[in-house]
Amino acid sequence: EDKVVQSPLSLVVHEGDTVTLNCSYEVTNFRSLLWYKQEKKAPTFLFMLTSSGIEKKSGRLSSILDKKELFSILNITATQTGDSAIYLCAVYQGGSEKLVFGKGTKLTVNP
Amino acid sequence: EPEVTQTPSHQVTQMGQEVILRCVPISNHLYFYWYRQILGQKVEFLVSFYNNEISEKSEIFDDQFSVERPDGSNFTLKIRSTKLEDSAMYFCASSGLGGQGETQYFGPGTRLLVL
Numbered sequence: 001e002d003k004v005v006q007s008p009l010s011l012v013v014h015e016g017d018t019v020t021l022n023c024s025y026e027v028t029n030f031r032s033l034l035w036y037k038q039e040k041k042a043p044t045f046l047f048m049l050t051s052s053g054i055e056k057k058s059g060r061l062s063s064i065l066d067k068k069e070l071f072s073i074l075n076i077t078a079t080q081t082g083d084s085a086i087y088l089c090a091v092y093q094g095g096s097e098k099l100v101f102g103k104g105t106k107l108t109v110n111p
Numbered sequence: 112e113p114e115v116t117q118t119p120s121h122q123v124t125q126m127g128q129e130v131i132l133r134c135v136p137i138s139n140h141l142y143f144y145w146y147r148q149i150l151g152q153k154v155e156f157l158v159s160f161y162n163n164e165i166s167e168k169s170e171i172f173d174d175q176f177s178v179e180r181p182d183g184s185n186f187t188l189k190i191r192s193t194k195l196e197d198s199a200m201y202f203c204a205s206s207g208l209g210g211q212g213e214t215q216y217f218g219p220g221t222r223l224l225v226l
Contacts, residue, residue, distance in 0.1 A: 034214065041219035042115065043154070043202070048214055088154065097142065097167050098156035099215060 003027070006089050006102035014110050017079050021105045023089030024071040031092040033072050034099065035063055038086040046074070046087075079109045113137045115218035117203050123224045124193055132188045132221045134203030143186045144204040144215060145178065147171070154202065160186065193225045 007022045025033065032050040036043035047056045049065035049072055056063050060079075065072045076083055086106050090099040116135045124130050136143050145157040158168040160178050175191045186205075190197055200222050204215040 036217070042217045045214050045216060090154075097144070097159040098169070099146075099154075100156070101154040103153050 004089055004091050004100050004102035006087075006105050008105060009103060010106040010108070012108045012110065013079055015079060015081060017109075018075065018077045019079060019107060021074040021076075021087050021089075021107070022071060023074070023102055025089075025091045025100075026070065027091050027093050027100060029094035030067065030070075031094045033065055034090045034092070035072070035074050036088040036090065038088055038104065039084075043088055076107075079107075081109050081111055083107060084109045115203055115205055115216055117201075117218040117221050119221060120219065121222045121224075123226065126195055126225055127192050130190050130193055130223065132190075132201050132203075132223070134186045134188075134218055135184050136186055136203065136205030137207075137216060138184070140205035140207050140216075142166075142206045142208070142213070142215075143178075143180070144206075145188045146202045146204065146217075147199040148202065148220075149196075149199045157188070190223075193223075195225050198223055198225045 004025045013019055032048055034048045035046040037046055047063045052065055052067040060077045063074045084107060086104040088104045089102045115137055118133045122130055143160045146154050147157055148154045156169050158172045158178055159166045177189045179187050200220045202220045203218040206213040206215045
């Protein structure tokens with residue numbers, strides 16, 4: 001069965017810390033990987049990664065994909081309380097329109 | 112910034128009743144999706160819809176479920192005879208071109224509770 005596994009499932013840090021969230025996948029015919037941030041409402045899009053080794057960056061967030069080892073990481077530097085959320089990883093398979101999601105990592109940033 | 116909207120935000124219903132969940136996708140998008148998330152579990156794909164027909168559906172999307180685009184803006188999910196296990200958060204999403212690698216933008220969800 002295809003699967004997307006995120007780790008850790010939860011993480012508590014202090015403001016200013018740097019965190020690394022992991023997402024590994026085993027899907028047939030991998031196409032791309034997406035990261036979303038889910039606060040109380042809609043999952044909001046962060047990054048889409050298609051090519052190995054190319055870092056995507058947005059402010060304090062960055063992400064990279066390793067298609068050989070089948071994983072991606074999401075880094076957040078200088079964390080703020082507003083970064084507290086569930087971070088979702090999802091994968092597209094070729095020939096399908098559906099996103100396959102992991103369980104998410106719940107990040108709590110304490111002041 | 113354009114966003115996907117969903118109504119109602121919360122719905123409580125009795126087992127066996129029909130519910131209709133509504134979504135307004137981003138206006139120039141062509142592909143529409145429904146996902147659900149049972150409490151504590153993963154977000155799961157239900158169905159995708161393009162050009163006024165279902166383009167893909169999951170095993171979860173059985174005969175009690177249906178989708179419709181009744182006009183140029185709304186996209187609905189109907190559950191004909193709700194069961195306790197249908198209690199979940201239901202997310203609508205839309206994308207511009209759909210298919211392989213297009214970003215899907217999600218609405219805030221409807222939390223459905225079946226009693």
